[in-house]
Amino acid sequence: MSPWNQASSPYNKSPWITPSPLNRLLDERNLPERGLVGSLVREEGHIYSLAVCGDLLYTGSDSKNIRVWKNLKEFTGFKSNSGLVKTIVITGDRIFTGHQDGKIRVWKVSQKKPSQHKRVGSLPMFKDFIRSSMNPKNYVEVRRRRNVVRIRHFDAVSCMSLNEELGILYSGSWDKTFKVWRIADSKCLESTLLKQENAVTALAVNQSEAIVYCGSSDGNVNYWEREKHLSHGGVLRGHKLAVLCLVAAGNLVFSGSADKNICVWRREVGQGGSHTCLSVLTGHLGPVKCLTVEEDHSSSEDKTDQKWIVYSGSLDRSVKVWRVSEQAPDLRELRQMILSEKDASSRRAGPE
Template sequence: MSPLNYPNHSSSPLNKSPWVLPASPAINPFHHHQDHLPGNSLIGSLVREEGHIYSLAVSRDLLYTGSDNKNIRVWKHLKDYTDFKSSSGLVKTIIISAGKIFTGHQDGKIRVWKVSSKNPSKHKRIGSLLTFKDYMKCSMNPKNYVEVRQNWNTVKVKHFDAASNLSLDKDEGLLYSGSWDKTVNVWRVADFKCLESISRESVGGL
């Protein structure tokens, strides 16, 4: 039997999810339908006309969504809670860990955000990957450049196309970013330093 087909609705993991809302109709307009639904049924929809949604991430009872209008919107109890915007273009991917929100964008940049300690509805950008200091350091060495297109070279540790995937190794404190430029970068979360850049060419074209 599929783990999604629960004969006993009370045993469904849906009941343990932080996204199952309270019984109060003021908070949960879907409650009067919810008792009769199997564990894999739709319990509601989040709608806001602001472009296509490209990325999702959950942190406790908050849902983060990234769209093509550069906006990261935050939802709580199936309702619009707050939002914050980046200048780096379409939000391709979001990942959250240890109070930090990492967002990957169409222009290849990875932004790092943190919730304000004074106001939980406010988010502040606290850094970027690649840091300006590391970029300047790498750019001074001609060996750190790669040709990405005819007559166009760039620093190899910098994504020059969309940062489309992020994955976190919490135990090692490492963040991996995948890009449309066919590279994977390895970052140290503690100081946002790029430790390695892996390309198709460096692994034999695989």
């Protein structure tokens, strides 16, 4: 039974505060054209994962709990026994959570009571793991004198991403692998051990272009283009520290890093798959640990300019909400944005 449903639960007292009129802003869609539109701040603990589904926002923290917010007001939650919740993805009525202990859990939302969540399985399924472990050919060497079953992560599941059209889930881990799962039957289709010294820390999929983006602890974002098989397409270099999260939307991909910044990249269609860094979103005071995005359906005079609402979670205990355009800002607008950010930082700092 979820602790959120118990009258005596300690979760009844929310550890979150809302310093800005964010609910009113989102309800009225009275948002600025670009930049930060509001934030939630957590008084205790850190935010490690985010996912959006309609008007619901799922957050995972350094506890074993997943909290669910409706219109940015606390709605419900559920608890896992698999350790810290490092990544969350949602498809249909199922939620996938990746954990510090290397496990991927599968949850289902009750149709009768949307506030209730029940665990319905894991990746890989136990029977598949047992069957695979009986065949010596299914073991791979991940460290000297350390062999493991190829279909299961043996270190923290740091990231996941979905290709809903193909019904495929990608997962990446500190064990330097990323795996491809078929959602329909929970089968592991591929397990690729990357030829690199750095842990896989973030994954994102551009569904329309069949591109997989992979962030690593060296601050780079590699990407693979998939036709029949994955082939390396290039590297995006924009961060000084580890890339901790990635999300793709339209022609854009967003990368959050331990350097506290969010890079906004645009894939240039018809230019050999090259990418341009449109902007860098600054404002978090700690590493940016998680990102999620939804299409901005508010009215716009320019129908050719696709806009997105981006949610970012940080180890500074805050969630920030941004509005981002696929069109690059002109130099005058960019200069004004920088001056506004500096002015806001000065006001927050106050007199010495």
